Amino acid sequence: MPAAARRLCAHSVTPRFAPGVRLHHDIARERWVVMAPERMFVPDETALEVLRLVDGARDMDAIIDLLAVKFAAPREVIATDVRAMLDELVVKGALRP
Amino acid sequence: MNAPLALLAELTHRCPLRCPYCSNPMELTRASAELTTTEWARVFAEAARLGCLQVHLSGGEPTARRDIVEITAAAHAAGLYTNLITAGVLLDAPLMASLVAAGLDHVQLSVQDADPAGAERIGGMKGAHARKEAAARIVRQAGLPLTLNAVVHRQNLQNLPLLIETALAWGAARLEVAHVQYYGWALENRDALLPTRAQLDEATRLVEAARIAHRGRLVIDYVVPDYHATRPKPCMGGWGNRFLSVSPAGNVLPCHAAESITGMEFANIRDTSLRDAWENSEAFNRFRGTGWMPAPCQGCENAERDWGGCRCQAFALTGDAGATDPACALSPHHNLLAAALVEAGTSEFRYREFG
Numbered sequence: 001m002p003a004a005a006r007r008l009c010a011h012s013v014t015p016r017f018a019p020g021v022r023l024h025h026d027i028a029r030e031r032w033v034v035m036a037p038e039r040m041f042v043p044d045e046t047a048l049e050v051l052r053l054v055d056g057a058r059d060m061d062a063i064i065d066l067l068a069v070k071f072a073a074p075r076e077v078i079a080t081d082v083r084a085m086l087d088e089l090v091v092k093g094a095l096r097p
Numbered sequence: 098m099n100a101p102l103a104l105l106a107e108l109t110h111r112c113p114l115r116c117p118y119c120s121n122p123m124e125l126t127r128a129s130a131e132l133t134t135t136e137w138a139r140v141f142a143e144a145a146r147l148g149c150l151q152v153h154l155s156g157g158e159p160t161a162r163r164d165i166v167e168i169t170a171a172a173h174a175a176g177l178y179t180n181l182i183t184a185g186v187l188l189d190a191p192l193m194a195s196l197v198a199a200g201l202d203h204v205q206l207s208v209q210d211a212d213p214a215g216a217e218r219i220g221g222m223k224g225a226h227a228r229k230e231a232a233a234r235i236v237r238q239a240g241l242p243l244t245l246n247a248v249v250h251r252q253n254l255q256n257l258p259l260l261i262e263t264a265l266a267w268g269a270a271r272l273e274v275a276h277v278q279y280y281g282w283a284l285e286n287r288d289a290l291l292p293t294r295a296q297l298d299e300a301t302r303l304v305e306a307a308r309i310a311h312r313g314r315l316v317i318d319y320v321v322p323d324y325h326a327t328r329p330k331p332c333m334g335g336w337g338n339r340f341l342s343v344s345p346a347g348n349v350l351p352c353h354a355a356e357s358i359t360g361m362e363f364a365n366i367r368d369t370s371l372r373d374a375w376e377n378s379e380a381f382n383r384f385r386g387t388g389w390m391p392a393p394c395q396g397c398e399n400a401e402r403d404w405g406g407c408r409c410q411a412f413a414l415t416g417d418a419g420a421t422d423p424a425c426a427l428s429p430h431h432n433l434l435a436a437a438l439v440e441a442g443t444s445e446f447r448y449r450e451f452g
Binding site for chain 1: 100178240241312
């Protein structure tokens with residue numbers, strides 16, 4: 001597997017925000033943004049759903065379970081999406097696995 | 098009109114370092130003319146109300162201000178995400194603890210080279226490199242995220258692999274590899290700083306390889322020099338579009354280098370509100386959007402992508418701030434960049450100093 005596709009988040013990890021990163025309610029623009037050192041980005045709806053469940057206590061399986069219930073979707077489908085999204089957020093430096 | 102996302106607060110021009118590419122203007126502001134703590138607090142409150150989400154507390158060296166803790170607390174109280182942009186040489190553990198208590202979110206620490214002797218020659222301060230390494234440790238021990246900012250150029254690019262190692266060794270989660278941009282002091286020292294094409298290509302290759310090698314561990318931001326480019330950079334994401342800067346004396350600027358455009362007048366926070374400066378001042382409206390653009394920018398498919406490039410560079414190289422940035426191959430002045438590259442190659446610096 002090429003290094004760029006290496007999976008960073010295993011099943012059992014408990015993702016948490018990297019130091020200095022948090023969700024912030026941008027009142028002026030009525031949206032949520034991920035605030036990070038000298039950067040910010042606007043998460044899409046799916047990323048926002050995942051990030052709202054990142055509290056440093058829930059592990060990846062717990063997050064997947066909650067979203068599978070919330071969206072009444074098959075767990076495998078949710079799991080694939082969540083893992084890809086968490087990986088992407090780790091690469092961006094927003095989350096720590 | 099968009100609301101600004103970020104404010105650059107240049108708290109002071111005082112600094113123990115004398116970097117020959119300093120982004121401060123050639124004419125430096127003295128301490129007696131600096132805004133007070135109360136005035137900065139007002140700027141932060143107004144910036145947050147205007148829509149700013151982050152503030153960069155910069156300088157000069159921001160910790161040269163005795164009220165840096167009060168200033169940080171005021172920015173935090175306004176609801177802004179606070180970044181301290183520092184050379185680190187004045188930072189000790191008690192100050193760091195006070196800054197954390199004041200609500201500081203992140204520290205960006207500059208490094209002039211990976212080799213201490215080179216770093217101290219470039220920064221013009223003896224003993225600076227060891228103090229920076231100590232500062233990095235203090236930041237990490239305080240639990241704050243650390244970005245290392247490495248300004249790179251002809252005289253330190255050979256050490257880029259070591260700079261990347263330094264970022265990892267010092268515990269940075271983020272590294273900015275920023276090629277010098279040529280205004281003010283850097284333009285004055287251009288012959289000593291401009292990299293060759295081979296140096297640039299090697300740097301780009303190294304950054305791309307390091308991004309893969311340290312994926313998930315170190316985020317690398319890369320700012321390229323536009324003297325080798327064929328399209329200009331989208332400077333500031335567009336003039337008066339998402340960013341504003343306040344100078345030590347309170348001038349409200351569309352970018353930190355805007356005062357290099359002679360003849361342009363700026364609103365001052367002592368006479369007006371930040372909102373009024375952003376929305377109504379002549380300086381902000383002059384190059385906002387695309388209406389001001391000359392040919393070949395007017396109607397160009399890249400007009401809202403690169404915004405015609407950089408106004409300060411256009412002024413510095415052509416004498417006309419309203420010209421197409423010569424970094425664009427479509428500019429009638431594009432040949433000026435190639436000519437500058439041919440002339441580059443000295444090693445002597447003119448260090449930054451108060452005039």
